[in-house]
Amino acid sequence: xxxxxxxxxxxxQRFGGLVALSDISMEVNSGEIVGIIGPNGAGKSTxxxxxxxxxxxxxxxxxxxxxxxxxxxxxxxxxxxxSRTFQNIRLFPRMTVQDNVIVGMHxxxxxxxxxxxxxxxxxxxxxxxxxxxxxxxxxLLGLYEDRFEMGTSLPYxxxxxxxxxxxxxxxxxxxxxxxxxxxxxxxxxxELRQIVYRLKEMGYTILLIEHDMKFVMNICERIYVLNxxxxxxxxxxxxxxxxxxxxxxxxxxxx
Amino acid sequence: MRVFFQQLINGxxxxxxxxxxxxxxxxxxxxxxxxNFANGSLYMLGxxxxxxxxxxxxxxxxxxFFISIILTGGVGYLLDRLALRRLRNKKAxxxxxxxxxxxxxxxxxxxxxxxxxxxxKPFPNHFDFGRIEIGSVVISWVQIIILATALTLMLILSFVxxxxxxxxxxxxxxxxxxAARLMGISVNRVIAFTFIISGVLACISGNLVGMYYQTVDIxxxxxxGMKTFASAILGGVGVLPGAMVGGLxxxxxxxxxxxxxxxxxxxxxxxVVLILVLLIKPSGLFGSxxxxxx
Amino acid sequence: MEKFCEKLVxxxxxxxxxxxxxxxxxxxxxxxxxxxxxGTVCLMYVMITLSxxxxxxxxxxxxxxxxxxxxxxxxxxxxLTTTYDVPFFxxxxxxxxxxxxxxxxxxLPVLKLKGYYxxxxxxxxxxxxxVVELNWMSLTRGPLGIMAIPKPSFLGFEITTPxxxxxxxxxxxALSTLVVSNLMKSRVGYAIxxxxxxxxxxxxxxxHVFRYKMIVFILSSLLVGLAGAFxxxxxxxxxxxxxxxxxxNDMLVMVIFGGLGNxxxxxxxxxxxxxxxxxxxxLAQYRQLIYGVLLVLLMMVKxxxxxxxxxxxxxxxxxxxxxxxxxxxxx
Numbered sequence: 001x002x003x004x005x006x007x008x009x010x011x012x013q014r015f016g017g018l019v020a021l022s023d024i025s026m027e028v029n030s031g032e033i034v035g036i037i038g039p040n041g042a043g044k045s046t047x048x049x050x051x052x053x054x055x056x057x058x059x060x061x062x063x064x065x066x067x068x069x070x071x072x073x074x075x076x077x078x079x080x081x082x083s084r085t086f087q088n089i090r091l092f093p094r095m096t097v098q099d100n101v102i103v104g105m106h107x108x109x110x111x112x113x114x115x116x117x118x119x120x121x122x123x124x125x126x127x128x129x130x131x132x133x134x135x136x137x138x139x140l141l142g143l144y145e146d147r148f149e150m151g152t153s154l155p156y157x158x159x160x161x162x163x164x165x166x167x168x169x170x171x172x173x174x175x176x177x178x179x180x181x182x183x184x185x186x187x188x189x190x191e192l193r194q195i196v197y198r199l200k201e202m203g204y205t206i207l208l209i210e211h212d213m214k215f216v217m218n219i220c221e222r223i224y225v226l227n228x229x230x231x232x233x234x235x236x237x238x239x240x241x242x243x244x245x246x247x248x249x250x251x252x253x254x255x
Numbered sequence: 256m257r258v259f260f261q262q263l264i265n266g267x268x269x270x271x272x273x274x275x276x277x278x279x280x281x282x283x284x285x286x287x288x289x290x291n292f293a294n295g296s297l298y299m300l301g302x303x304x305x306x307x308x309x310x311x312x313x314x315x316x317x318x319x320f321f322i323s324i325i326l327t328g329g330v331g332y333l334l335d336r337l338a339l340r341r342l343r344n345k346k347a348x349x350x351x352x353x354x355x356x357x358x359x360x361x362x363x364x365x366x367x368x369x370x371x372x373x374x375x376k377p378f379p380n381h382f383d384f385g386r387i388e389i390g391s392v393v394i395s396w397v398q399i400i401i402l403a404t405a406l407t408l409m410l411i412l413s414f415v416x417x418x419x420x421x422x423x424x425x426x427x428x429x430x431x432x433x434a435a436r437l438m439g440i441s442v443n444r445v446i447a448f449t450f451i452i453s454g455v456l457a458c459i460s461g462n463l464v465g466m467y468y469q470t471v472d473i474x475x476x477x478x479x480g481m482k483t484f485a486s487a488i489l490g491g492v493g494v495l496p497g498a499m500v501g502g503l504x505x506x507x508x509x510x511x512x513x514x515x516x517x518x519x520x521x522x523x524x525x526x527v528v529l530i531l532v533l534l535i536k537p538s539g540l541f542g543s544x545x546x547x548x549x
Numbered sequence: 550m551e552k553f554c555e556k557l558v559x560x561x562x563x564x565x566x567x568x569x570x571x572x573x574x575x576x577x578x579x580x581x582x583x584x585x586x587x588g589t590v591c592l593m594y595v596m597i598t599l600s601x602x603x604x605x606x607x608x609x610x611x612x613x614x615x616x617x618x619x620x621x622x623x624x625x626x627x628x629l630t631t632t633y634d635v636p637f638f639x640x641x642x643x644x645x646x647x648x649x650x651x652x653x654x655x656x657l658p659v660l661k662l663k664g665y666y667x668x669x670x671x672x673x674x675x676x677x678x679x680v681v682e683l684n685w686m687s688l689t690r691g692p693l694g695i696m697a698i699p700k701p702s703f704l705g706f707e708i709t710t711p712x713x714x715x716x717x718x719x720x721x722x723a724l725s726t727l728v729v730s731n732l733m734k735s736r737v738g739y740a741i742x743x744x745x746x747x748x749x750x751x752x753x754x755x756x757h758v759f760r761y762k763m764i765v766f767i768l769s770s771l772l773v774g775l776a777g778a779f780x781x782x783x784x785x786x787x788x789x790x791x792x793x794x795x796x797x798n799d800m801l802v803m804v805i806f807g808g809l810g811n812x813x814x815x816x817x818x819x820x821x822x823x824x825x826x827x828x829x830x831x832l833a834q835y836r837q838l839i840y841g842v843l844l845v846l847l848m849m850v851k852x853x854x855x856x857x858x859x860x861x862x863x864x865x866x867x868x869x870x871x872x873x874x875x876x877x878x879x880x
Contacts, residue, residue, distance in 0.1 A: 052753065054749075054753075073752070073757075074752045074753050075752050075753075075754075075755050075756055075757050075758070078752075078753060078754060078755035079755050083753070083754075083755075084753055086750065086753075090747050090749065090750040090753075091747075091750070092742070092743055092746035092747055092750065092751075093746055093747070094742070094745075094746050094860070095742065095743075095746060096863055096866070098866075099739070099742075102739060103739050103740070103742075103743045103751070103754050103756075104754050106736065106739070106740055106743075106754055106755050106756050107754075107755035109736050110736075111735050111736030111737060112736075112737065113732075113737055113764055113768075115735065115736075116731060116732045116734075116735030116736060116737040116738060117728050117731055117732050117735075118731065119731035119734060119735060123735050123736070126736065127734065127735070127736070148863065148866045148867045148870050150863075166754065170754065170755060288665075290665045290668065290669060292613075292672075338845055338848070338849065341849060342848065342849070347848070347852060348852070349664075349665075350609075350611055350664075350852075351848045351852040352848075353611065353665065353668065354611070354801075354805065354844060354848055354852075355844070355845055355848040355849075357613065357798065357801075357844065358840075358841045358842070358843075358844030358845035358848065359841070359845060360841070361798060361837055361838070361840060361841030361844065362838060362841035362842060362845065364837075365835070365837045365838035365841060366838060369834065369835070369838065477794055481672060481673050481676055484669045484672075484673065485673065488666070488669065517684065519680070519683065519684035520680060520681075520684055522676065522680055523676070523677045523680035523681060526673045526674075526676060526677050527677065529670075529673060530658060530659070530670060530673070530674075533658060533659065533662060533666060533670065534658040537661075537662050537666070
């Protein structure tokens with residue numbers, strides 16, 4: 001059984017006269033790892049921003065778990081179970097690694113202003129369990145030893161991993177990774193690949209944007225190809241790799 | 256009806272002085288995205304400087320006026336050169352610039368208060384040539400001169416901003432300072448120029464208002480400061496015509512409020528209007544909505 | 550600095566006890582009215598600074614008009630106790646509630662806007678409130694101010710002597726400190742800090758940014774409203790000039806000087822800057838000028854304030870972590 005997690009129907013996004021996305025329809029099913037590729041400025045990040053509620057699409061519909069979420073605010077979409085990382089890393093600069101992850105548990109915890117002000121027993125226990133859980137996630141990503149360092153003081157690759165850890169802390173039904181391997185060296189990319197495989201084993205569904213073709217081709221089961229805001233191809237890595245349209249638009253340029 | 260037109264004329268007169276200060280404020284905001292809380296202090300400084308030069312040295316009033324313009328422009332320049340430019344070089348967060356201007360305004364306001372005392376001072380009206388009656392509406396010569404000066408300055412500034420090289424550089428800087436710098440524009444010079452203009456405008460406006468009311472006092476800076484915000488936001492922050500129209504609107508609103516509601520609440524009413532405008536159209540009358548970049 | 554802070558963290562318990570002992574012993578060691586008054590004023594400013602720090606320091610919303618809410622609290626308490634003979638305790642609570650309500654009313658339209666709009670509007674709001682206080686003669690007696698505000702009494706216990714006032718504000722400060730430090734340890738506190746650090750990322754983590762801004766704005770207004778009510782009953786006379794832009798600026802300088810987002814910093818900022826004009830009496834008229842210079846210098850040298858970059862919790866965590874791994878290595 002594979003449940004449909006995400007479905008977009010005919011998404012079009014215009015900024016003034018500029019058409020950033022036009023008529024994008026795609027879907028992600030439970031347990032899949034799906035990639036979005038395309039040259040710079042193809043509209044990949046814009047699509048992410050539409051899916052996560054940062055932009056309100058001009059036309060079209062975003063459906064999550066069978067529910068129409070078009071135009072929802074980002075925080076509600078995260079509450080529903082979609083969590084993302086950012087292409088240009090956006091960690092909380094004045095928090096430690098551990099606290100960055102704990103913030104990610106916001107939607108799953110219950111403390112309110114009164115339990116906070118009086119710091120009730122319940123609140124105290126909830127905080128303690130957050131710390132434990134954060135440590136588990138950090139172990140998974142190999143950041144546990146650095147948990148008391150400031151998030152932004154980590155090396156670049158680790159910061160990207162921390163963003164994934166923070167997104168994982170929301171226990172997402174769909175994890176959206178925006179160029180997770182960007183700026184990573186070979187070894188870090190390999191580690192990241194292992195992490196993504198681990199996440200898949202654990203049952204996470206992942207949608208990722210990536211520039212590193214090798215990375216995407218290896219890891220994704222299905223790929224969507226964007227160019228100039230349009231979907232030009234989709235299918236398995238092999239299908240996409242051999243699609244002449246893709247070769248011309250994307251791979252061809254590099255030759 | 257007579258009262259109405261009289262109020263309208265008075266409102267436009269005072270509004271045009273607000274517009275002048277607002278233009279300076281909005282230009283600084285345009286190039287730096289900085290809310291300059293010291294702008295009102297420059298306005299007060301200008302008025303007090305020319306008063307001091309005139310009454311202490313007995314020099315020609317116009318010379319005093321002229322020197323005060325240069326001095327206030329210079330203080331505007333120093334504001335940027337001494338503090339804000341250093342913050343820019345350090346790439347400090349925008350908030351530090353904002354707080355710095357608040358600190359600067361505290362320094363200027365309190366220096367003036369310590370130097371001149373806190374009582375209201377008489378201000379000479381050099382344009383006291385009497386008044387003209389059109390129908391039953393009375394217009395004094397000071398009013399005409401204020402309007403003429405404001406209008407001329409607005410035309411000159413529009414010309415400078417939209418037609419000259421430095422204006423082009425300003426507009427480039429306001430759209431993208433980094434790109435402007437890469438294109439060989441000396442961003443610091445543009446910013447310094449903008450601060451000088453805002454100081455000059457504030458000074459001229461302060462003197463005009465001093466002559467209009469024939470008094471100056473140490474609360475005038477804080478008071479005009481807030482009216483400047485109101486005008487600029489009403490019109491749309493960073494937009495030149497917005498500041499002009501915003502200034503006039505605030506002037507007219509508060510004159511009518513004083514005339515028809517209560518003079519005590521005069522200052523509060525334009526601020527309430529400001530909050531209402533923000534509620535309905537946060538970008539102001541002429542501002543455009545920005546897309547948040549992710 | 551790092552070493553010094555580690556020392557502070559290591560001896561935090563005895564230091565805290567020492568601070569409490571000093572605070573309690575102060576009015577007995579310095580029994581003169583003058584010293585007790587200075588102590589009381591210092592503590593009142595600590596409470597104000599704590600409340601403003603919540604908004605400016607912890608959440609990063611720069612407010613230039615905090616005095617307005619203090620004024621609203623003070624006037625609410627004064628009007629209720631003088632005109633309507635409401636018992637002080639009830640009036641005191643209502644002062645906080647009304648100030649919080651005004652925070653809600655102002656926050657609804659303004660907190661959705663960009664940061665600088667918020668700053669401008671808080672400043673303008675302070676002016677609106679002052680103008681209303683000045684002109685609504687029938688309610689506030691305008692520039693004459695409200696006189697003979699009764700002394701507080703709780704459950705038959707009356708507060709009349711300076712020393713009793715001192716202990717009243719001491720209790721209020723202790724409660725406010727507890728509220729702020731508890732809150733910042735909790736889920737709400739994490740959300741607030743996330744918003745300060747990166748609004749967009751906070752929203753992506755599922756935080757309803759506007760709701761938390763609202764909570765902080767209301768709580769901050771409420772606390773300063775209570776401080777205002779205390780001020781009203783302590784001085785027994787209030788007028789609009791006590792809650793103007795200049796007072797807002799004073800509060801802000803204290804918050805920034807002590808350190809943005811640091812509770813200990815609020816104590817240091819409030820106490821040192823309210824003692825300063827007392828200690829240098831000749832300089833009292835230069836107070837605002839000095840504050841202005843201080844503000845500009847701080848922005849150049851240490852924009853976060855004295856303790857703004859210091860997070861005692863993190864220092865403690867790192868210290869304990871280091872010691873633990875050292876122990877593990879020894880075994």
